[in-house]
Amino acid sequence: MKKINSVCIIDDDRIVVFGIKKMLGTVVDCENIFTYGNGMLAMEGIREMIANNKEVPSIIFLDINMPIMDGWQFLEEFITLKLDKKVFINIVTSSIDPSDKQKSETFKSRTHHIIEYKTKPIRRNEIEEITNAA
Numbered sequence: 254m255k256k257i258n259s260v261c262i263i264d265d266d267r268i269v270v271f272g273i274k275k276m277l278g279t280v281v282d283c284e285n286i287f288t289y290g291n292g293m294l295a296m297e298g299i300r301e302m303i304a305n306n307k308e309v310p311s312i313i314f315l316d317i318n319m320p321i322m323d324g325w326q327f328l329e330e331f332i333t334l335k336l337d338k339k340v341f342i343n344i345v346t347s348s349i350d351p352s353d354k355q356k357s358e359t360f361k362s363r364t365h366h367i368i369e370y371k372t373k374p375i376r377r378n379e380i381e382e383i384t385n386a387a
Contacts, residue, residue: 254280254281254282255280255282255322255329255385256279256282256283256284256386257281257282257311257312257387258283258284258285258289258308258311258383259283259284259285259286259308259309259310259311259312260277260283260286260287260300260310260311260312260313261286261287261288261289261298261310261312261314262286262287262288262289262311262313263288263289263290263291263292263295263313263314263315263316263324263327264288264290264314264316264319264342264345265290265291265301265316265320266316269316269338269345269373269374271373272289272374272375272381273314273338273345274286274288276375276376276377276380277371277380277384279377280309280333280377280380280381280384282370282386283294285310287310289323290319291315291319291320291321291322291323292315292319292322292323292324293321293322293327294321296327296330296331296363297329299331299334299357300334301306303334303336303353304350306322308338309336309338309340310340311338311340312322312340312341312383312384312387313341313342313343313345314342314343314345314375315327315328315342315343315345315349316322316344316345316346317344317346317348317353318346318347318348324344324346324363326329328360331363331366332364332366333359336366339365339366340365340366340367341366341367341369341383341386341387342367342368342369343368343369343371343375343383344357344371345371345372345373345375346368346369346370346371346372346373347372347373349372353370354370357369357370360378365373369383
């Protein structure tokens with residue numbers, strides 16, 4: 254089983270978070286899974302990791318429709334962080350709006366991080382593909 258140091262799940266739906274964590278446990282050995290209910294909490298957590306010289310997560314599962322700070326606002330801030338490491342950011346959303354897909358493409362062109370767009374429900378084989386790529 255592949256080993257990954259840490260994964261971050263940013264989603265306000267506890268059922269989605271539970272499902273992703275369960276599927277991760279079947280495809281990868283992960284030391285730390287950080288979960289946040291909105292983008293602001295996630296940015297605070299990631300900034301704290303950086304300030305304490307801890308490794309940021311290799312993979313982020315990111316919902317775009319959340320309260321307080323949505324996924325797009327999170328991405329705006331995240332891509333400004335001074336990180337050499339490439340992070341695999343997986344937008345996992347129930348939105349089928351073509352403008353959201355296009356917006357994800359715009360973010361791809363603005364960063365060295367890898368950004369993928371997936372629609373909910375995310376499946377085990379997609380989790381496997383994501384973790385294998387990381």
